[in-house]
Amino acid sequence: MRVAENLNAALHGLLEREPDLYVLGEDVMDPYGGAFKITRGLSDRFPGRVLSTPISENAITGVAAGLALAGDGAIVEMMFGDFAALAFDQLVNFAAKSVSMYGERVPMRMVLRCPVGGGRGYGPTHSQSLQKHFLGVPGLALYEASPFHDHAEVLAEMLQRAEPCVLFEDKVLYTRPMYEVEPPFALRAADGGGTAQVSLPGADPDCVVVAGGGVAHRVLEAMRSLLVEEEIVCTLLVPSRIYPVDLELPDVRQVFVVEEGTAGGTWGAEVAHVVHQRHWSRLDGPVTLVHSADSVVPTAAHLEREVLVSAADVHRTIREKLRG
Amino acid sequence: MSAPAPPRERSRDDLPHDEGAHAPLGELPDEDLSSMLTIRAFESALLDLFDRGMLNGTTHTCLGQEYVPVALEGLLAAGDHVFSNHRGHGHYLARHRDPEGLLAEIMGRRGAVCGGVGGSQHIRRDRYLSTGVQGESLPVACGVALHLKRTEPGALACVYVGDGTFGEGAVYEALNIASLWDLPLLVVVENNGIAQSTPLAANMAGSIAGRAAAFAVEHRLVDTVDVAAIRRGLDAAVRAVRQGRPLVVEFATHRLGPHSKGDDTRSAMDIAQARAADWYPRYAAADPERFARLDAVARAHIAAVTADVVARELS
Ligand SMILES: Cc1ncc(C[n+]2csc(CCOP(=O)(O)OP(=O)(O)O)c2C)c(N)n1
Ligand SMILES: [Mg+2]
Numbered sequence: 001m002r003v004a005e006n007l008n009a010a011l012h013g014l015l016e017r018e019p020d021l022y023v024l025g026e027d028v029m030d031p032y033g034g035a036f037k038i039t040r041g042l043s044d045r046f047p048g049r050v051l052s053t054p055i056s057e058n059a060i061t062g063v064a065a066g067l068a069l070a071g072d073g074a075i076v077e078m079m080f081g082d083f084a085a086l087a088f089d090q091l092v093n094f095a096a097k098s099v100s101m102y103g104e105r106v107p108m109r110m111v112l113r114c115p116v117g118g119g120r121g122y123g124p125t126h127s128q129s130l131q132k133h134f135l136g137v138p139g140l141a142l143y144e145a146s147p148f149h150d151h152a153e154v155l156a157e158m159l160q161r162a163e164p165c166v167l168f169e170d171k172v173l174y175t176r177p178m179y180e181v182e183p184p185f186a187l188r189a190a191d192g193g194g195t196a197q198v199s200l201p202g203a204d205p206d207c208v209v210v211a212g213g214g215v216a217h218r219v220l221e222a223m224r225s226l227l228v229e230e231e232i233v234c235t236l237l238v239p240s241r242i243y244p245v246d247l248e249l250p251d252v253r254q255v256f257v258v259e260e261g262t263a264g265g266t267w268g269a270e271v272a273h274v275v276h277q278r279h280w281s282r283l284d285g286p287v288t289l290v291h292s293a294d295s296v297v298p299t300a301a302h303l304e305r306e307v308l309v310s311a312a313d314v315h316r317t318i319r320e321k322l323r324g
Numbered sequence: 325m326s327a328p329a330p331p332r333e334r335s336r337d338d339l340p341h342d343e344g345a346h347a348p349l350g351e352l353p354d355e356d357l358s359s360m361l362t363i364r365a366f367e368s369a370l371l372d373l374f375d376r377g378m379l380n381g382t383t384h385t386c387l388g389q390e391y392v393p394v395a396l397e398g399l400l401a402a403g404d405h406v407f408s409n410h411r412g413h414g415h416y417l418a419r420h421r422d423p424e425g426l427l428a429e430i431m432g433r434r435g436a437v438c439g440g441v442g443g444s445q446h447i448r449r450d451r452y453l454s455t456g457v458q459g460e461s462l463p464v465a466c467g468v469a470l471h472l473k474r475t476e477p478g479a480l481a482c483v484y485v486g487d488g489t490f491g492e493g494a495v496y497e498a499l500n501i502a503s504l505w506d507l508p509l510l511v512v513v514e515n516n517g518i519a520q521s522t523p524l525a526a527n528m529a530g531s532i533a534g535r536a537a538a539f540a541v542e543h544r545l546v547d548t549v550d551v552a553a554i555r556r557g558l559d560a561a562v563r564a565v566r567q568g569r570p571l572v573v574e575f576a577t578h579r580l581g582p583h584s585k586g587d588d589t590r591s592a593m594d595i596a597q598a599r600a601a602d603w604y605p606r607y608a609a610a611d612p613e614r615f616a617r618l619d620a621v622a623r624a625h626i627a628a629v630t631a632d633v634v635a636r637e638l639s
Pocket of ligand 2: 488
């Protein structure tokens with residue numbers, strides 16, 4: 001099963017189990033089924049609760065917030081995550097604040113699904129990784145889709161939080177198989193928002209790499225080449241909930257955080273802060289951040305490659321840090 | 325060189341003037357008149373507290389516009405949702421008749437409706453909710469209306485907005501969706517001809533009616549302070565909202581006070597014009613004895629509430 005099918009199955013399951021759940025977004029209805037086909041088959045099965053909307057990101061996020069206020073649940077698909085910028089007011093100023101600004105907790109069951117990331121040549125306005133722009137908002141939890149988490153559980157957990165959540169889905173994941181890790185590495189999948197782990201069985205790792213689901217396979221490629229060429233053993237941690245950050249690290253002295261987001265005010269910086277506070281005394285030095293360049297994401301493949309974080313970047317950074 | 329553009333129509337000029345300014349007012353139950361007078365007394369007390377340095381932050385009074393929510397309340401049912409904005413004290417008081425809870429909220433005292441977190445502009449109680457970002461509540465109200473349409477047919481979502489808020493894109497995104505999806509959405513526009521310091525003519529090309537028409541949404545203009553007549557005039561259209569025909573009701577109204585506190589840059593003539601349109605002297609003249617009696621009760625009530633709340637411990 002591919003990640004896109006897992007997401008689609010998750011939505012089918014949730015709509016079936018929760019009769020007061022809506023799915024809203026541009027072109028989400030059948031036969032089109034969404035720009036990335038994640039909502040395929042939903043409107044035929046659940047008419048009236050799966051609605052194609054006008055091109056009004058701010059309003060549809062507000063509609064979701066209104067449904068949530070009235071006790072329903074709502075999942076909104078942003079056609080491209082970049083357009084979540086147009087929904088910022090409804091999400092940050094209304095939905096997230098509503099959880100606490102009225103003096104008692106107001107449950108808000110809503111999820112904004114955001115296809116993000118480059119690697120597909122869509123160009124600067126359709127390729128960002130927006131995670132960092134939503135960090136640190138009270139009442140807003142952030143998740144990232146991953147090939148190691150069942151999104152039925154992840155989405156159920158997000159709705160159960162009863163506060164607005166964003167699910168960032170790296171577009172390159174959609175066509176990747178679920179749970180695929182090649183030997184000698186082994187996967188320990190995780191429940192809900194928990195942290196999946198990929199490690200070399202029986203070996204003590206030299207370092208830990210924390211990464212969102214979208215770049216997990218790039219990190220795995222680097223882990224393989226580091227093992228073969230440098231005999232460096234890495235353990236990969238892939239949290240599903242990326243904010244608030246909550247990580248249990250194995251006992252290592254070097255930690256790396258890899259993300260596709262561009263330089264400056266990154267998610268990795270937030271992870272590093274948490275790791276420093278918890279584990280500073282046992283680290284050899286500060287957490288190392290690996291991310292894309294300080295740039296828009298260009299369209300041409302050769303230019304895009306220069307900007308986006310790659311397996312080679314991860315390999316080089318870890319080797320330099322551990323081998324000097 | 326092209327010819328100069330013809331002067332653009334400005335919506336204020338389109339509004340019919342209140343022909344009936346001196347016509348007799350329709351019969352109004354004591355309860356409604358008291359509600360208007362209580363709101364007036366409440367807002368006046370707030371400005372007084374401000375002058376005495378006893379309020380934190382800011383507040384926007386609805387002086388001059390009190391009759392709008394009182395008229396609407398007569399058309400709304402308990403199951404309807406009401407969304408309010410920055411100028412929302414009258415909306416709240418017309419619905420919940422709770423000056424203690426509201427003043428405690430504004431002052432951060434025990435008994436505050438929202439524990440003092442929300443303050444003047446962010447209040448939620450039952451099916452009433454206000455927020456301080458202009459236009460933001462329209463899409464939210466569409467979501468609630470979508471919920472009502474499916475689970476409580478016949479109920480509606482009512483949103484109060486000002487004329488200046490028609491600068492926000494959220495208003496149009498929401499009108500479009502409400503019209504497309506036949507949502508039970510009632511938009512009440514309090515067109516007081518000004519937004520903070522900017523007159524309508526400098527804020528709006530075209531008109532509110534024209535904007536509603538663009539979305540095939542029904543529009544009604546209310547140009548009277550006669551609460552009984554307003555209710556009669558809107559009754560059928562509000563019933564239609566309940567069947568999924570969204571409606572924009574535009575009140576031609578007047579802001580008597582400053583935008584918030586002490587920030588009135590209008591000319592003396594503009595302010596005098598607003599005063600001349602005030603409902604208060606008209607209702608006073610219509611039935612002086614009853615008016616004076618109810619007004620005295622309302623003022624005494626608010627004075628007692630103020631004395632009580634001011635002395636309470638912090639929320
Ligand atoms: C999005 C947004 N922009 C600006 C403001 C600041 N602001 C508060 S009230 C106001 C004027 C609103 O005018 P109008 O809609 O006519 O309502 P009125 O104050 O006349 O009742 C402004 C600019 C705001 N609260 N929200
Ligand atoms: Mg105004």
